[in-house]
Amino acid sequence: MSDTRLSTFVEKSLWSGAELGQVRQQLEEAKWPKDEIESALGAWTVVNGVPVPKRRMSLAAGDTFVYMLMFATFFMGAGGLLDVLFGFINSTVPPLDGYANYDIKYGVATLIVSFPVYAFLYAKTARLAQGDSDHRSSAARRWLIYLTLLVSAVATITGIISIVVGLLEGRGDTNGGLKLATMVTLAGATFMNYLWELRRSGSKPGALRRIFMTVATFFILGTIVSGISFSLKHRAPPPQYIQVQPGMTVTYSDGSTIKGPPQDTSSGGSKPTKEPPPAPLKTAP
Numbered sequence: 001m002s003d004t005r006l007s008t009f010v011e012k013s014l015w016s017g018a019e020l021g022q023v024r025q026q027l028e029e030a031k032w033p034k035d036e037i038e039s040a041l042g043a044w045t046v047v048n049g050v051p052v053p054k055r056r057m058s059l060a061a062g063d064t065f066v067y068m069l070m071f072a073t074f075f076m077g078a079g080g081l082l083d084v085l086f087g088f089i090n091s092t093v094p095p096l097d098g099y100a101n102y103d104i105k106y107g108v109a110t111l112i113v114s115f116p117v118y119a120f121l122y123a124k125t126a127r128l129a130q131g132d133s134d135h136r137s138s139a140a141r142r143w144l145i146y147l148t149l150l151v152s153a154v155a156t157i158t159g160i161i162s163i164v165v166g167l168l169e170g171r172g173d174t175n176g177g178l179k180l181a182t183m184v185t186l187a188g189a190t191f192m193n194y195l196w197e198l199r200r201s202g203s204k205p206g207a208l209r210r211i212f213m214t215v216a217t218f219f220i221l222g223t224i225v226s227g228i229s230f231s232l233k234h235r236a237p238p239p240q241y242i243q244v245q246p247g248m249t250v251t252y253s254d255g256s257t258i259k260g261p262p263q264d265t266s267s268g269g270s271k272p273t274k275e276p277p278p279a280p281l282k283t284a285p
Contacts, residue, residue, distance in 0.1 A: 006036060006040045007043070009023075009027075010023055010027075010040045010041060010043070010044060011044070011051070013026070014051035015051055019046070020046065023041065024037055024041060034199065042054070063140070064140040066121055066125065067125065067141050068140070069117075070118060070121035070122060070125060071147070071148060073114040073115075073118040073121070074114075074118050074148070075148075076110055076114040077110065077111055077115050077220075078186065078190070080106070080108070080109075080110030080111040080114065081107070081111060081186065081223060082182070082183060083104055083106065083107025083110070084104045084107040084108055084223055084226075085182050086104075086179055086182070087103065087104035087227075087230070088104075088230070089175060089178045089182070090175065091230070091234075093175045094175065095173060095175040096173045096175070104227055104230060104231060105231045105235075108224060108227035108231055111223065111227070112224060115220055115224070119217075125141070129141075142198070145194050146198075148190065149191055149198075151187075152188070152190040152191040152194075155183060155187040156184050156187045156188055159180045159187070160184065163177070163180050189212075189216065192212075193213075196209050
């Protein structure tokens with residue numbers, strides 16, 4: 001929602017005969033935010049020199065659901081992307097403690113499902129925001145964008161603090177540094193993207209923004225393809241089942257052993273014992 005003073009000024013200016021471009025220039029010189037200017041001007045149209053108010057379309061619950069689902073899939077995809085990148089780092093530069101998790105199949109699966117959904121919803125809401133000032137000034141959209149900016153800023157600050165603490169304690173290693181650099185880079189890119197989104201008016205994204213979105217899209221697609229190839233290459237072999245016979249002991253490569261059930265000696269397990277022959281019959285003298 002724009003300021004009531006701004007709406008009143010736009011209305012009076014248009015009724016006094018000023019054109020939309022003149023009103024926009026005056027408001028920009030007065031340092032009003034571009035999104036509020038576009039929202040206030042978008043509420044009016046001039047027909048034969050007469051300013052006519054446009055019908056305000058309130059956002060339905062379905063629009064709020066679309067925005068919430070879009071940002072939910074964004075956070076899911078960001079977590080999956082970090083999971084895959086951390087797996088690549090562990091496989092290339094093992095950590096000093098010796099524990100390295102290469103299992104990235106859940107991260108790849110999350111990206112495969114969440115990224116197309118997010119891309120579709122983002123393109124849909126971007127088209128609506130370009131042609132409708134109500135969508136650009138939607139409270140749900142702005143609150144979720146600011147929430148994303150807050151999470152990105154907190155993640156960046158937390159990463160920098162972790163780097164400083166690691167250096168002060170002398171436990172910093174290349175693996176941890178690469179992971180923190182990856183997290184800070186992803187959070188910074190997210191912050192820049194949605195900061196551009198807030199500052200953008202009804203016009204299409206600029207050249208720099210389009211280049212950024214293209215690079216980000218190809219990077220995510222490349223990560224998905226590399227993650228699938230990595231998962232297929234490092235997947236565990238199918239389990240082999242061994243039928244352990246009674247009395248058998250099996251030793252695995254890691255030194256563990258498994259013993260079969262004890263051998264049954266009650267029925268056919270051992271040689272039968274011979275009964276003594278019957279004593280001869282004695283006759284009377």
